[in-house]
Amino acid sequence: MTQAELDAMYQVPNVEWWTYDGYKAWLDNEKIELKKLIGEKSWTSGDGWFTWTQKRVDDAIIGYEGILANIKEGYKVSETMDGHNDFMMIYNPGEISKATSYSLDIHWITVKLLPLVHMIPRKSF
Structure with a gap:
């Protein structure tokens, strides 16, 4: 297989x-x-279905603050992929050269951003 075929x-x-x-x-x-x-x-x-509570809001903020901490530590966190922001990719560039295999786990949370509901993936911490 050529590089062009692989890229395609x-x-x-x-x-x-x-x-x-x-x-x-x-x-x-x-x-x-x-x-x-x-x-x-x-x-x-x-x-x-659930009702938003202060605890659920606090838990969401804790998750987002964890992502912010990851970014500060050098992790790459996608804002958009091919112009879409309906999921998020997170990785640590420092670990790429050490890895011998890769896996991708996607965890979804739904966040209601008035007046629309968006699906946003969540990284497990």
């Missing part, structure tokens, strides 16, 4: 990566928006 079969996506400052600015705004959801109903594939 496994196209590399066009990825825009979050910067620390960019993700922090998004998170600062998201904290405000999440608090507005308390008492609202939402749905995830893992939990089904």
